[in-house]
């Protein structure tokens with residue numbers, strides 16, 4: 024450790040959800056404790072964790088490497104000595120002496136739970152929240168924005184969710200921060216990895232079932248694959264983008280959503296022969312009155328389209344704005360690590376060093 028290190032700021036966090044995302048995040052934070060302390064001046068202390076087996080709290084700190092190891096052995100929080108059988112995840116978050124919630128429980132489009140109550144508990148008890156889960160944002164964006172700084176009141180706890188819309192692809196940050204001052208005319212997002220793989224494999228001659236098996240082997244398919252295939256995962260991301268970036272209070276009911284089930288091998292091959300590809304595109308187009316028309320569906324992208332250059336493993340976006348022209352971003356990510364990086368950048372945006 025360098026001798027001229029700035030004084031450390033302790034950040035106490037609770038992590039709910041210890042699956043692909045939560046466990047990987049713990050491993051990364053535990054392995055990078057020292058460089059993050061040195062570079063950003065933060066000392067991260069995990070004080071609470073929860074999974075489907077229960078919750079555990081220790082004001083003096085839990086060992087993140089131990090928690091991750093327990094999860095790798097397919098055991099649960101109930102195996103920790105600090106496990107409290109009477110403590111729910113939401114109660115843990117409400118009662119913990121902590122600064123920050125990392126939320127990575129499963130996304131439910133039925134009621135947003137368990138994440139919705141967990142995020143409410145964090146914001147109502149004055150804690151900042153960094154979400155990977157989409158359900159709370161899709162079903163209750165306006166409510167959570169009003170409880171947090173996302174609604175414009177900067178004295179409220181802060182809410183960040185850059186990993187919920189395309190993992191490491193900085194969809195939300197780019198739209199909100201880097202295109203500040205410009206009016207977005209059109210946003211095209213390829214943000215569902217499963218359909219990108221399936222359509223790519225089918226264009227290469229595999230059947231839908233074979234292509235789905237390849238995507239599943241990569242670990243990128245939602246537990247309920249219909250969410251990917253029927254366009255709902257992309258639709259969720261577009262709803263969050265519309266609320267957070269376009270300032271339009273959209274819900275899933277406002278979108279026209281078509282999945283990829285009816286895309287034929289002939290259509291895929293025709294697009295490929297023309298030098299392009301078919302992708303599932305989440306699209307927002309600005310209408311004359313300033314509102315955005317929102318849709319999700321398969322699009323044959325011609326060879327001149329920047330998103331036609333994406334490989335099957337990549338996600339990307341093209342945003343056209345009045346002042347910024349056409350901006351293109353693409354991201355090639357490896358499993359859940361990209362989403363964890365997004366959660367870490369949110370953390371560092373909130374607590375990293377600032378000028379002045």
Ligand SMILES: NC(=O)c1ccc[n+]([C@@H]2O[C@H](COP(=O)([O-])OP(=O)(O)OC[C@H]3O[C@@H](n4cnc5c(N)ncnc54)[C@H](OP(=O)(O)O)[C@@H]3O)[C@@H](O)[C@H]2O)c1
Pocket residue numbers: 039040041042043044045073074075076099112127128129130137155156157158186187189190358359362
């Ligand atoms: N995977 C990705 O690449 C990715 C990318 C962006 C966003 N996301 C979002 O991030 C979230 C997590 O994804 P994931 O892939 O990590 O999911 P996952 O592997 O299914 O993990 C979900 C975790 O939540 C825990 N859990 C379930 N019910 C709970 C409850 N009632 N209280 C507390 N914990 C509970 C599970 O416990 P057990 O371990 O005991 O089962 C598990 O640890 C999802 O909302 C997903 O949509 C995922």
